[in-house]
Amino acid sequence: xxxSLSVRSVxxxxxxxxxxxxxxxxxxxxxxxxxxxxxxxxxxxxxxTYGELVDRVxxxxxxxxxxxxxxxxxxxxxxxxxxxxxxxxxFFRRMIGVAPREYRQLRLL
Numbered sequence: 001x002x003x004s005l006s007v008r009s010v011x012x013x014x015x016x017x018x019x020x021x022x023x024x025x026x027x028x029x030x031x032x033x034x035x036x037x038x039x040x041x042x043x044x045x046x047x048x049t050y051g052e053l054v055d056r057v058x059x060x061x062x063x064x065x066x067x068x069x070x071x072x073x074x075x076x077x078x079x080x081x082x083x084x085x086x087x088x089x090x091f092f093r094r095m096i097g098v099a100p101r102e103y104r105q106l107r108l109l
Contacts, residue, residue, distance in 0.1 A: 005032060005042045007053070014057045018081045025050045059095040062088070066104045073100055 013031050017023035028050075029036040043050055058080050065076045077088035092100045 005034060005039065007043075007046055007048065010039070010043070010053060011057050014054055015061060018058065018061065019079055020081070022081045023054060055091075055095060058091065062092055062100070063096070063103070066100055067107055069104070069108060076100070 010028065010032065013028050014023045017027055017031065025036045025039060029039045032039065040050060043053060061080055062076060065071055065079060073085045073088065077083075077085045080088060082088040082091065089100055092098075092103070096103060098106070
């Protein structure tokens with residue numbers, strides 16, 4: 001990957017776009033000043049897909065946000081670009097293996 005399109009820079013861009021809804025590849029590519037196809041190609045060179053990278057960024061952010069007991073699940077879901085808490089809960093269970101509430105309880109023990 002070229003320096004301007006490193007996996008880290010793509011992850012940071014995705015993270016910055018999350019609060020405005022799902023960060024589509026078009027929006028991310030525009031923010032990185034490249035075409036969606038170039039972004040896909042560069043990620044493919046690294047053995048990644050755009051969807052996998054978005055999922056990784058969201059899961060990492062979700063773990064971090066769940067450590068704050070003052071944040072409600074709907075606030076976390078919104079901050080990560082999910083339409084509702086149930087979508088976030090299904091995503092989190094798929095990615096992490098436990099429900100967000102269970103994860104939070106285990107972390108806060």
